[in-house]
Amino acid sequence: MTFRQRLATIVVTLLAALGLVAVGANPAAAAPNTALAAPAGVLDVPVTGAFTDAAGGAGTFAGTFTPESFAARDGNLIASGTLTGTLTDSAGATVGTVTQAVSMPAVVAQATCQILNLNLGPLHLDLLGLVVDLNRVILSITAVSAPGNLLGNLLCAITHLLDGNPTAGALAALLNSILALLRQ
Template identity: 70%
Template sequence: MVVVTVLAAMGLSFMGAGVASAAPSAPAAAAPVTALATPVTGTAENGGSFAGTFTPSNFSTRNGDLLATGLLTGTVTDSSGDTVGTVSRTVSMPVTIAAATCQVLNLVLGPLHLDLLGLVVDLNQVHLLITAVQAPGNLLGNLLCAITHLLDGTPTAGGLAALLNAILALLGQL
């Protein structure tokens, strides 16, 4: 939804067949979009540390999984804080999609007044909202979201990779 809004705001559109056909399994690396640099930090067992950034340059699929390929740069320090070296290399890493929710039911009943042979029932506004959460182990949430989006044409990993590559290309032109 966010991607469509961004593209619509830019006055651009994609045809379904064009996006699907633009998803090679091993695309050529594009120039990294520095605005998308993500901080990466870590510590080693010996007390050393790494601090740097990962900047994606393209997305691809391998065995049905979505991968991000980009430039990892940073500095490696030892336990005393002295710089041991620097890193600047292209790496690929799996992309995980955060737990998603989908709206199953949004029911709003207005105020109700019933007079049943002298029995008066007054009910104020009722708002019933049922949301399913998709995540590993959430069997009912996964099932309800799958059913709710059954006819949406959910993109495959290849289609998603193509769409993300198109967005990277657009951002690279800014």
């Protein structure tokens, strides 16, 4: 495996770990289209959607978004890149294809956070004639952070209260550095 392939694999793993999700594509805020020298398909993020076709049926969009740069705008992380895909009508016929430069918000999603992991070995207590024997105990508490999970959201927020969460600008700079390494 070459250095570039290893680096590309690390970037994809990093993006997956961060849970970068593209939402709300806005062609009006399009950024210039620049080519990446990364191996084909490595940075492509699948994008799907639906639309109402000319017959009033449900058409579909299937394609990919290839990030080319990241920036911070008004405290939010913005991904700029190329959206490529195919529009298919409700009858299954291809209506058209899209290849367009777009900018969209990128959201860092956090699904779970570890609250407590307690692992006790066997325990023997002799308290004034009362003998307590306890075998191995494993207690693992994980909070799930998602819409509607009030307690999970609260515990994850408290758990990460003192973490140095990067700003959108710092995260954009890190992601742009990784993209620059892939272009070499």
